Amino acid sequence: MSEPKGEPMLEISHLAKRFGGIVATDDVQLAIAPGELHAVIGPNGAGKTTLIAQLSGQLPPDSGRIRFAGTDITRLPVYRRSALGLARSFQITSLFLDHSVLDNVALAVQAHAGHSFRFWHNARREADLRQPAMAALERVGLANRAERRAADLSHGEHRLLELAMALASKPRMLLLDEPMAGLGPDESSRMVTMLQALKGEYTILLVEHDMEAVFALADRITVLVYGRVIASGPPDVIRADEAVREAYLGEEEQEASYA
Amino acid sequence: MKGPFTLRNGAAVLLLVWLALLPLYANLTNDQFTLTLFTRIVIMALAAVSLNLILGYGGMMSFGHAAYLGIGGYAIGMLAHEGITNGFIQWPVALGASALFALVIGALSLRTRGVYFIMITLAFAQMAYYVIGGIDRYGGDDGLTIYKDSQFGGLVDLNNHVVFYYVCLALLFAGVFIVWRLVNSRFGLVIQGARSNEARMRAIGFPTYRYKLVCFVIAGTMAGLSGALLANNADFVSPSMMYWTRSGDLIIMVVLGGMASPFGAVFGAVALLVLEEALSGITEYWQIILGPLLLLVVLFARGGIDGLLVQLGAWWQARRVKPSAPERASA
Amino acid sequence: MTLFIEQCLNGLQFGLLLFLLAAGLTLVFGIMDLVNLAHGSLYMLGAYFAATFAAWTGNFVLAVILGVAATLVVGMVLEVVVMRRLYGRDHLDHVLGTFGLILFFNEAVRLVWGPAGLSMPLPSWLQVPVEVLPGISYSAYKLALIAVTLAVAGLLYFLVMRTRIGMLIRAGASNREMVGALGVNIKLLYTLVFGLGAALAGLAGLMQAPILTVQIGMGENILILAFVVTVIGGIGSVRGSLVAALLVGFIDTLGRAYLPDVLALVLSHDAAATAGPAISSMLIYLLMALVLIVKPEGLFSAGGR
Numbered sequence: 002m003s004e005p006k007g008e009p010m011l012e013i014s015h016l017a018k019r020f021g022g023i024v025a026t027d028d029v030q031l032a033i034a035p036g037e038l039h040a041v042i043g044p045n046g047a048g049k050t051t052l053i054a055q056l057s058g059q060l061p062p063d064s065g066r067i068r069f070a071g072t073d074i075t076r077l078p079v080y081r082r083s084a085l086g087l088a089r090s091f092q093i094t095s096l097f098l099d100h101s102v103l104d105n106v107a108l109a110v111q112a113h114a115g116h117s118f119r120f121w122h123n124a125r126r127e128a129d130l131r132q133p134a135m136a137a138l139e140r141v142g143l144a145n146r147a148e149r150r151a152a153d154l155s156h157g158e159h160r161l162l163e164l165a166m167a168l169a170s171k172p173r174m175l176l177l178d179e180p181m182a183g184l185g186p187d188e189s190s191r192m193v194t195m196l197q198a199l200k201g202e203y204t205i206l207l208v209e210h211d212m213e214a215v216f217a218l219a220d221r222i223t224v225l226v227y228g229r230v231i232a233s234g235p236p237d238v239i240r241a242d243e244a245v246r247e248a249y250l251g252e253e254e255q256e257a258s259y260a
Numbered sequence: 261m262k263g264p265f266t267l268r269n270g271a272a273v274l275l276l277v278w279l280a281l282l283p284l285y286a287n288l289t290n291d292q293f294t295l296t297l298f299t300r301i302v303i304m305a306l307a308a309v310s311l312n313l314i315l316g317y318g319g320m321m322s323f324g325h326a327a328y329l330g331i332g333g334y335a336i337g338m339l340a341h342e343g344i345t346n347g348f349i350q351w352p353v354a355l356g357a358s359a360l361f362a363l364v365i366g367a368l369s370l371r372t373r374g375v376y377f378i379m380i381t382l383a384f385a386q387m388a389y390y391v392i393g394g395i396d397r398y399g400g401d402d403g404l405t406i407y408k409d410s411q412f413g414g415l416v417d418l419n420n421h422v423v424f425y426y427v428c429l430a431l432l433f434a435g436v437f438i439v440w441r442l443v444n445s446r447f448g449l450v451i452q453g454a455r456s457n458e459a460r461m462r463a464i465g466f467p468t469y470r471y472k473l474v475c476f477v478i479a480g481t482m483a484g485l486s487g488a489l490l491a492n493n494a495d496f497v498s499p500s501m502m503y504w505t506r507s508g509d510l511i512i513m514v515v516l517g518g519m520a521s522p523f524g525a526v527f528g529a530v531a532l533l534v535l536e537e538a539l540s541g542i543t544e545y546w547q548i549i550l551g552p553l554l555l556l557v558v559l560f561a562r563g564g565i566d567g568l569l570v571q572l573g574a575w576w577q578a579r580r581v582k583p584s585a586p587e588r589a590s591a
Numbered sequence: 592m593t594l595f596i597e598q599c600l601n602g603l604q605f606g607l608l609l610f611l612l613a614a615g616l617t618l619v620f621g622i623m624d625l626v627n628l629a630h631g632s633l634y635m636l637g638a639y640f641a642a643t644f645a646a647w648t649g650n651f652v653l654a655v656i657l658g659v660a661a662t663l664v665v666g667m668v669l670e671v672v673v674m675r676r677l678y679g680r681d682h683l684d685h686v687l688g689t690f691g692l693i694l695f696f697n698e699a700v701r702l703v704w705g706p707a708g709l710s711m712p713l714p715s716w717l718q719v720p721v722e723v724l725p726g727i728s729y730s731a732y733k734l735a736l737i738a739v740t741l742a743v744a745g746l747l748y749f750l751v752m753r754t755r756i757g758m759l760i761r762a763g764a765s766n767r768e769m770v771g772a773l774g775v776n777i778k779l780l781y782t783l784v785f786g787l788g789a790a791l792a793g794l795a796g797l798m799q800a801p802i803l804t805v806q807i808g809m810g811e812n813i814l815i816l817a818f819v820v821t822v823i824g825g826i827g828s829v830r831g832s833l834v835a836a837l838l839v840g841f842i843d844t845l846g847r848a849y850l851p852d853v854l855a856l857v858l859s860h861d862a863a864a865t866a867g868p869a870i871s872s873m874l875i876y877l878l879m880a881l882v883l884i885v886k887p888e889g890l891f892s893a894g895g896r
Contacts, residue, residue: 057463059459059463078462078467079462079463080462080463080465080466080467080468081465082465083463083464083465084465088464089463091460091463095457095459095460095463096457096460097453097456097457097460098456098457099456100452100453100456104449107449108449108450108453108461108464109464109465111446111449111450112461112464112465112466113465117446117447117449117450117466117471118446118447118471118474119445119446119447120441120442120445120446120447120448121441121445122445122446123441123444123445124444124445124446124448124449125444125449127446166464170464170465321682321683321686323686368880368883368884371883371884371887372883372887374682375620375626375682375826376822376826376883376887378626378682378686379818379819379821379822379879380822380879380880380883382815382818383815383818383819383876383879383880384876384880386815386876387872387873387876390869390872390873391869391872391873394868394869394872395869504811504815505811508690511686511687511690512687512690515687545698545701545702546698547694547695547697547698548694548695548698548699548702550691550694551691551692551693551694551695551696551698552691552695553691554687554688554690554691554694555673555687555688555691555692555695557687558684558687558688558691559676559677559684559688562684
């Protein structure tokens with residue numbers, strides 16, 4: 002395994018989480034360098050979502066440490082992590098469906114544009130909020146849908162909007178939870194192109210099932226099975242790793258026996 | 261295409277004009293009853309507007325909003341009972357007391373959500389009801405008569421029914437205007453965002469609790485003002501002002517009128533109270549109609565009166581554009 | 592001491608009554624995710640039905656049985672006609688819709704039975720005082736209430752924990768979709784559960800009828816307490832309702848009985864006389880506030896929510 006150089010952007014040490022008898026996160030160690038695109042893969046139930054939940058602050062870990070850009074964020078509440086530069090997109094689309102697309106992204110901008118105890122002026126006319134929001138929408142190619150109600154967008158556009166909202170907060174690192182969930186082949190390849198463009202500019206932790214995308218994008222890959230890291234390293238190393246093949250192959254055999 | 265000249269806006273303007281000219285009408289037709297009725301309607305509309313702020317826009321279903329009516333009202337009543345009838349003292353006390361209660365109740369209640377929030381706000385209102393009802397000095401269960409209205413020393417004479425009506429109306433207009441500016445401001449967008457998807461708001465970095473609390477206090481204070489007006493209107497306050505079914509009435513006004521809309525609460529208050537008057541003239545058992553009506557609104561006309569007006573207006577606009585052309589595929 | 596035992600029994604009786612109401616509420620919420628404000632109306636109907644049947648048949652026990660049966664039927668009809676349309680909707684819709692039902696039922700009862708209320712006299716064989724402990728006698732009827740409610744609680748426990756239907760109920764409480772996917776007739780299950788809740792509410796209402804009163808609006812006052820119990824116990828947990836109900840029953844009864852005296856130790860007699868009743872009415876709400884601060888999901892919340 003190659004070690005990342007310099008101060009890692011995200012450092013997870015001995016992270017653990019149990020739910021009753023189930024070990025969801027089992028002594029996970031991970032370090033992600035600035036600008037790196039790090040993919041986390043694993044069979045269903047491997048604990049990927051639990052890991053993201055702990056990184057974003059929704060779930061408190063039982064033990065272990067999470068350091069982001071040198072700061073210990075292990076016990077930091079959800080809303081503070083965003084201010085530090087850690088932005089997240091959701092696996093199950095979580096938007097403000099009754100608001101317009103632009104409103105959605107503008108809210109993400111507003112969260113980092115000073116306090117919001119301003120009671121008089123129409124916030125929808127504030128250029129400070131609307132312009133960066135439009136810029137984020139242009140980045141993901143949704144600028145022409147800005148005035149539509151978020152609920153009226155297609156699933157693929159929802160995934161792009163999720164990404165736009167994460168970008169709008171000017172983060173240093175993106176936690177992307179299955180951005181390609183539910184996308185068809187065309188939309189998937191567009192998303193991959195999009196993520197390629199973001200590489201280097203942002204540090205990215207990518208949780209994904211789409212193996213093609215993962216191997217195309219990732220600088221390094223970590224494989225989780227039953228909450229444990231069974232392998233971590235560059236794509237070629239992972240591809241050749243025995244334990245990884247067994248984990249995935251084992252799953253294929255299981256699926257075959259149900260057929 | 262949309263512009264400000266919509267059916268709903270037209271209806272709102274008509275209503276506001278009617279309300280503004282009402283005392284003239286009452287004077288001409290010698291109909292004091294209508295003035296009395298609409299004074300009460302205007303005051304309740306202000307309370308409904310304040311509830312719409314937290315319920316309609318904020319998604320905070322408070323089933324204890326009537327408590328602030330009682331607190332504002334009793335502030336006036338208690339002070340009057342102790343000989344303090346100076347409005348410049350009474351009204352700030354009423355507002356301050358309501359704000360304080362809203363702060364405490366909100367701070368505790370907003371730690372919960374959903375049905376728990378509903379229940380705890382309900383319970384706190386009941387607490388206020390029982391506590392105030394237990395204070396014999398101020399009338400206990402029977403209520404407290406107010407012998408002298410709030411005095412504003414020559415500035416305005418609240419004893420004059422017409423003057424009092426216009427004070428209430430001015431405060432209602434102010435309330436509607438303030439809420440309108442509030443909900444479109446940064447603060448308002450946070451509140452609306454929290455209603456839409458609170459988890460996401462926190463994920464993008466908003467500490468939603470404190471915003472909701474401030475909103476709750478603003479709404480409680482406004483309702484306290486309504487309470488003070490009610491006290492002056494009826495010259496009487498009683499614990500029943502705070503009973504939970506009164507909170508239910510307020511919620512009906514907000515939902516019937518149309519949640520999260522600038523005039524909805526006013527539509528709702530007018531509609532409900534006028535309906536009550538009209539129906540109780542027909543039958544003693546009018547609530548038997550009101551109950552199912554509410555249920556039907558919830559099931560089929562969720563947007564309330566405001567929603568219906570908007571829909572009607574849009575349909576009418578669409579017809580006006582192509583009056584006799586055959587159906588074309590919509591853009 | 593005599594008085595204390597009597598108050599304890601009163602507390603137990605009140606607590607068990609609250610349990611009957613809360614159990615119905617929590618079952619319906621836990622399984623159908625439905626907030627039913629009209630639960631108090633079913634409580635009221637139970638009392639009205641039983642009082643009416645008692646007047647018709649002259650037989651107390653028969654009136655009780657018929658009263659429960661009638662409320663059960665009303666409950667199931669209500670579920671089919673109204674409640675079904677509310678499932679899956681926002682809780683706000685439930686609250687509003689069922690609030691509308693409260694208005695409707697109050698007026699309907701007033702239309703049918705008049706505004707004056709009814710009375711339900713106790714048969715002589717239940718009026719005798721029973722000696723529970725040497726020198727302490729307690730109303731036979733109240734003892735019967737305690738016995739009946741305990742029996743019902745036991746039956747509920749048996750139903751929920753040991754029967755197939757109970758298993759479906761518990762499964763439904765934690766995973767609705769799964770139960771549906773298993774091919775169980777969800778609609779029927781829901782109707783039965785709602786009917787059960789209605790029957791429990793009706794039973795509670797008619798049991799109170801001889802002691803308190805049968806009048807319009809009797810449901811609203813106690814409904815709030817039932818909700819408080821549900822919140823404290825944890826929505827969806829029948830066991831939680833029982834514990835919370837007993838807690839609330841004891842605190843409320845003993846609080847009202849003894850708080851003025853306790854306060855008189857530290858305050859003046861007048862102050863205690865004023866503050867006493869006010870504070871004892873608040874006690875339960877203070878308890879709920881405390882629980883909500885410390886453990887917002889209730890003491891025994893059902894899993895999966």
